[in-house]
């Protein structure tokens with residue numbers, strides 16, 4: 001990535017393109033004395049991104065105990081880049097870099113939450129669609145939900161798993177790799193042979209928690225992360241096998257990379273997102289298209305922003321101006337080249353109030369710009385154990401200068417208009433109009449000094465997941481007292497206080513989070529929902545309306561506002577707010593469930609039914625839609641239909657057993673006890689004994705009494 005000023009024409013790109021055209025010619029032609037023929041460009045593009053995949057987790061990158069035969073085969077027959085790096089260490093910004101060919105300071109996405117790709121950004125999908133490609137994306141985790149703006153240009157953007165069941169606390173919603181690949185395979189098989197396609201498939205298995213399915217759980221019992229990687233590889237086989245089997249006859253360019261790696265304890269970091277050491281910054285990058293790219297391992301550095309120009313180059317499309325990267329087609333042919341790789345890790349700054357981390361890799365040296373600067377010679381010291389910053393000041397200064405040429409901009413969430421700020425100020429939610437990003441950070445704000453705090457945060461999550469809520473709350477309160485500017489701890493505390501039924505405590509934690517950053521729509525939408533739950537729906541409306549007035553208002557904000565308005569019996573307002581949310585995220589089944597709930601509150605049962613059915617059209621596995629239709633059918637006396645829906649709802653989400661029991665009791669008390677029998681029976685037969693043993697016993701007693 002040449003660190004060119006942004007607005008100048010990208011001359012390097014044009015030169016690279018010319019050079020690449022020559023390379024194609026040379027590579028494919030000079031055999032048997034025949035006149036050289038340029039290789040045919042590929043017809044189709046398969047882009048595979050595996051979340052959280054360390055390069056060295058693959059057999060092709062040296063992991064001898066890896067179970068990754070398919071990716072290894074692809075790498076062996078393609079170009080394997082050994083020094084490829086991401087520019088971010090979190091999911092959404094990294095994918096934005098890959099799809100736009102631009103850096104976070106250019107497109108503005110710096111973290112997962114609170115950012116959306118601007119509608120002005122061209123992506124691989126918009127560019128290829130404009131050239132007649134059929135385009136489809138199949139993603140596997142919530143951070144890539146269409147609400148974040150990556151769906152533009154895709155004919156199909158399959159994120160239907162999102163919000164089908166309530167979001168688990170502290171864990172992202174995900175879909176299994178094999179389910180995602182099945183959906184992609186179906187789409188590919190339905191494409192007419194005469195049309196070109198671009199298919200992007202994203203798999204999430206290697207992300208924490210590491211719980212590989214059988215047989216990988218047993219085979220990788222001592223290295224469950226490697227087990228998840230092996231499961232990913234197996235899940236990919238329906239996509240990779242036909243392409244690999246076609247060999248040189250393939251017409252599909254395949255690119256495989258990861259959005260970032262995983263620290264696995266490196267430098268004290270458990271997962272990813274805080275630091276940018278090689279454990280999380282380095283990624284696999286494999287280019288596969290035998291007619292053009294020979295089997296080769298490449299030591300030239302490469303970055304995610306190089307992927308888009310590489311694809312356009314391989315397809316012989318002109319390279320647009322304003323890209324940060326270069327085509328790797330020439331490098332894939334073995335021509336050495338160098339580049340400066342920009343990187344950043346700013347989640348610690350946005351979510352914890354720590355110093356933002358930025359840096360560059362150039363000439364094999366990595367510079368990390370923090371209050372305590374770091375410089376590593378990556379060839380001599382791949383573990384980044386020896387910080388050379390104090391002994392090689394000239395190398396530091398050279399890279400600081402490079403870093404300054406990349407417009408870093410201010411790291412903050414979506415800009416709030418002055419009007420929004422003013423309204424929030426008048427409500428007491430923010431105390432000043434000063435932007436949250438600080439002008440100066442000291443050594444005390446350096447993430448190296450604070451990584452222990454993150455470890456404590458993870459221990460608290462562990463306590464909660466193990467069922468020790470009381471201790472989790474106690475330690476989280478202590479953490480928040482010690483680090484009052486730590487957004488992520490405040491959000492965590494809010495969840496824990498709510499779980500402990502301490503709504504005032506939960507609300508106070510979110511109010512404190514919002515004071516840190518008025519642009520934090522996640523905190524705002526949660527606070528709105530909690531206020532409504534605490535019978536303060538008017539306060540919720542006052543808080544949420546300013547956020548909802550924005551052009552691309554957050555889906556969660558709109559959803560929370562609609563529920564608060566319907567609590568105030570303002571059903572028409574709620575409906576129009578939800579219509580806006582649905583316009584921004586039309587595939588979201590959960591929004592239709594919310595719409596159905598509001599229609600029910602308004603007493604419009606046919607409309608409610610239509611909304612719940614629409615949710616199931618979007619995603620047939622939406623538990624709450626099944627249980628809502630079940631409850632309606634039960635009340636209307638259609639007991640067979642009701643029990644069918646209950647069966648589906650409870651199988652998808654065991655929490656729905658609570659509602660099944662409540663409905664059974666309510667029917668039994670309404671003077672039609674015989675009607676309640678199928679519901680008590682279903683509950684007694686299928687509810688998990690581990691959780692409902694007492695209720696099951698009561699249901700059985702009631703049934704035997706009723707049948708006597």
Ligand SMILES: [Zn+2]
Pocket residue numbers: 051052090091092259260
């Ligand atoms: Zn990720």
